Amino acid sequence: MKLIKTQEAEGHVLCHDITQIIKGVTKDARFRKGHVVTKEDIPVLLSLGKDNLYVWEKDDTMYHENEAAEILKEVCQNTHMEASAVKEGKIELKAQCDGLFRVDVERLNAINDIDQVMIATRHTNTPVKAGDKLLGTRIIPLVIEKAKMEQVKEVAGERPLCELxxxxxxxxxxxxTGNEVFYGRIQDTFTPVVVKKLESYGIQVTEHVTLGDDKEKITEAILDMKEKGCDLIITTGGMSVDPDDQTPGAIKATGARVIAYGAPVLPGAMFCLAYFEDGTAIMGLPGCVMYAKTTIFDLILPRVAAGVPVTRRDLTRLGHGGLCLGCGTCHYPACSFGK
Known part of the structure; x- marks a missing residue:
C-alpha cells in the first residue's frame, strides 16, 4: 500500500475503513476497505478530515475484488437471471421467472477448488420462483492475480455454469384408477391433490377419466390421452404389488419406454416413469402422493415441466437425500429432501 493525497485518490482502492461520526446520529464506516474512490467521494473524505489516504498500489497483474466478482458473475449468469450491483466484492444472481434452476456441479466444484475464489449456489434441479436468490460470487482477498481469474475462465469453459x-x-x-373409486365405495381424494400440484407449475388438466382395476382399459385411456395431445399423462393408484394393482403393467403395455418402476425415495418408492418416443411423459403415482405433503412427485414434476428428460440414473441418484423427514411444517424445496 502507499500514502497519497485524497484529492488524487480517484480510482484508487482504500486499504482501510473510514469512519464517520455524527454526534447522536451515527458512528460507522462511511467507506469500507476495498472501496474504489470516485470523484464524488473526494469532498466527503475531505469533510471527514481525511487529507491523505492509504491505498493499494495499482498493479497490472492484479484484479480488485469488484473486478473479479464481475468475472465470476459472467461465468455463472445465463438467461432469465438478474445480477445485483457489486457490493464489497460480492455479486448475487436472482431468478427473473419461475423455473427449474440447474447447476453444472462438476464445473462448480472445479472452480471452487481454485484457491481464493468462491461461488455458492442453490442445489441443482431446485424449483424456484421469480425473485428467488440463485447464487453469490466473490473472491476471498481484496485483490487477486489476473492469472488466477484466467484459470477460472478456462475451467468454466464457454457455457454458463448455471441455467434457469x-x-x-x-x-x-x-x-x-381403482375399483374402490370407480364403483363409488370411496371418494376420490387423489385427483384434487394432483391437479393442485400441476396448476402450481402452470400445467392445465384437459383430460380426466376414472377407471377400475382393468389393465386394458387403463392402457387404452393413456393412449387416447396421448392421441388427444396431452403432453403429460398421470395415473393415480394401483402402483403396488397387490393382485388388483394393474397400473404398472398398463403403462408398459402402451409401448412407452419405461425408465424405472421403483425409485430410492421415501415417500414414493413405487413411482413409475415412462416416455413415448416424442418425449411425452407418463408418471405412475403411488398412493403416498395423496396424503404426504412432499414426495417423489415433487422432485420429478419440476423437471418434466421444464422439459428436462429424466433418466434412470437421475432417479437412482435421488437415494442420497431421498428420505423425507416428514417435518411438522414442510419447508420443501428449502430442505435436504432430494438433494
Whole structure:
C-alpha cells in the first residue's frame, strides 16, 4: 500500500475503513476497505478530515475484488437471471421467472477448488420462483492475480455454469384408477391433490377419466390421452404389488419406454416413469402422493415441466437425500429432501 493525497485518490482502492461520526446520529464506516474512490467521494473524505489516504498500489497483474466478482458473475449468469450491483466484492444472481434452476456441479466444484475464489449456489434441479436468490460470487482477498481469474475462465469453459429453465405450457391427462373409486365405495381424494400440484407449475388438466382395476382399459385411456395431445399423462393408484394393482403393467403395455418402476425415495418408492418416443411423459403415482405433503412427485414434476428428460440414473441418484423427514411444517424445496 502507499500514502497519497485524497484529492488524487480517484480510482484508487482504500486499504482501510473510514469512519464517520455524527454526534447522536451515527458512528460507522462511511467507506469500507476495498472501496474504489470516485470523484464524488473526494469532498466527503475531505469533510471527514481525511487529507491523505492509504491505498493499494495499482498493479497490472492484479484484479480488485469488484473486478473479479464481475468475472465470476459472467461465468455463472445465463438467461432469465438478474445480477445485483457489486457490493464489497460480492455479486448475487436472482431468478427473473419461475423455473427449474440447474447447476453444472462438476464445473462448480472445479472452480471452487481454485484457491481464493468462491461461488455458492442453490442445489441443482431446485424449483424456484421469480425473485428467488440463485447464487453469490466473490473472491476471498481484496485483490487477486489476473492469472488466477484466467484459470477460472478456462475451467468454466464457454457455457454458463448455471441455467434457469422456465416451465413450459403443458396439457395433462389424469387416469384415476381403482375399483374402490370407480364403483363409488370411496371418494376420490387423489385427483384434487394432483391437479393442485400441476396448476402450481402452470400445467392445465384437459383430460380426466376414472377407471377400475382393468389393465386394458387403463392402457387404452393413456393412449387416447396421448392421441388427444396431452403432453403429460398421470395415473393415480394401483402402483403396488397387490393382485388388483394393474397400473404398472398398463403403462408398459402402451409401448412407452419405461425408465424405472421403483425409485430410492421415501415417500414414493413405487413411482413409475415412462416416455413415448416424442418425449411425452407418463408418471405412475403411488398412493403416498395423496396424503404426504412432499414426495417423489415433487422432485420429478419440476423437471418434466421444464422439459428436462429424466433418466434412470437421475432417479437412482435421488437415494442420497431421498428420505423425507416428514417435518411438522414442510419447508420443501428449502430442505435436504432430494438433494
Amino acid at each position: 429453465l422456465p416451465y413450459r405450457s403443458l396439457k395433462a391427462g389424469i387416469v384415476t
